[in-house]
Amino acid sequence: MDRRAEFKRWKAQCLSKADFSRKGCVDEDVVEIVQLLNGREQFFTTSSCAGRIILLEQGMDSLEVQKQNCCWLLVSHKPCVKDDVIVALKKANGDAILKFEPLVLHVQCRQLQDAQILHSVAIDSGFRNSGITVGKRGKTMLAVRSTHGLEVPLSHKGKLMVTEEYIDFLLKIANHKMEENKKRIERFYNCLQLALEKETTTTNSHPKEKIKEKNNSYKKKSNPGKAHDKCVTEENDKVLENDDDDDPGISVTIFPEDY
Amino acid sequence: MDRRAEFKRWKAQCLSKADFSRKGCVDEDVVEIVQLLNGREQFFTTSSCAGRIILLEQGMDSLEVQKQNCCWLLVSHKPCVKDDVIVALKKANGDAILKFEPLVLHVQCRQLQDAQILHSVAIDSGFRNSGITVGKRGKTMLAVRSTHGLEVPLSHKGKLMVTEEYIDFLLKIANHKMEENKKRIERFYNCLQLALEKETTTTNSHPKEKIKEKNNSYKKKSNPGKAHDKCVTEENDKVLENDDDDDPGISVTIFPEDY
Known part of the structure; x- marks a missing residue:
């Protein structure tokens, strides 16, 4: 079977299976992206989480980091208030940790070129920790990830280590990160639509045109005069995160020019 | 110029340049890995940070997340004690955040196959958020990243929001994560050495042998009888982290068999 047919078969097989997540369905905020991707023959999603406070x-003891002993006291895909956490904390007699986890999306791609397009969309939308995985036999996945998290230990051996005022302060930050994450998801959806439209146009155009067009797309510095580049906003750069390459604390040698 | 010669030229150019990081040199804990990679013709490192408490x-106001207004009060690549943080906090009149950031390493690779080998080594050593980037013209990078972080807001508009006891508790966790990160770096170094040795052996062996050998390497489930697979320890699985695919909270459809 050729690679194209093989991918098609896998996709059909994967999408016909039940959703094995605890929730059993795709998160509301990410449904549009999942549908858009699964509607294209070169992609299918294998897992997703829109973002959550947990x-x-x-x-x-959190110093014994055994995964087996971990349980969830609260999971919310919507903003939370202090009392949600206070109530949930009552169930804890170990070490409780509050986390905000941004969007995570895994997409299987037919070929490397498809993953590259999706990767550009992810990076341009602010999901800077995204990356491609290529299996030994060529299975190509894109993981969409952000650096925009929060991980705060709250209690130790059942004893609350912070004040209620602090939990309130913390949730304001977590809720704000959730909002920012939502904006990025919208940006991702818009960028993805543009990229896929463009892809369709270039696929149908003359081969030479196609190459020219490809070389012009996904510029890091967008030309404000070009409507199709508008998804690359400067907003991305204003948000504080672990932007490794810009970080003066990381040992850096000059990158050769982009090739 | 062919790709091989082009890569060689870039590497020479990159490694001859000064280190533009604030520190101006490679972190001690990651020097061996950097040297091992730069000693191989198919790799060179472009940035690195061994891991740090910052x-x-x-x-x-942390709700106005402008990168421009961000400054560093403390950076340590060694374990910290409460007083280090208390002293540094005295300089803060905005919103102070304590973070533990694990190893970050960017490696430019001559071809995709080289990045795949390095990616396997990274994943097997516990750096599960690692990923490949392939540029429009084929520039291939591997980013080594872990999920093993910590990000805790401590003060708001200059006012400390937590107790000194909490800071002490937090640093125990951060220091523990630093230790775990160090173990993973050692694991990464050992796995990398084995992978590169194996690569050399297979490159020099008969082509048919080479293919056979390649298909046997980097098994997820290691065969305890085989010495060359010993770098894949079960330890990795015991550590609590955002292991996306295992997480029952993430909407998941069945992966097609690895290919």
């Missing part, structure tokens, strides 16, 4: 409990 | 100050 309160985890780890065994009896 | 105290950042963000403008006057």
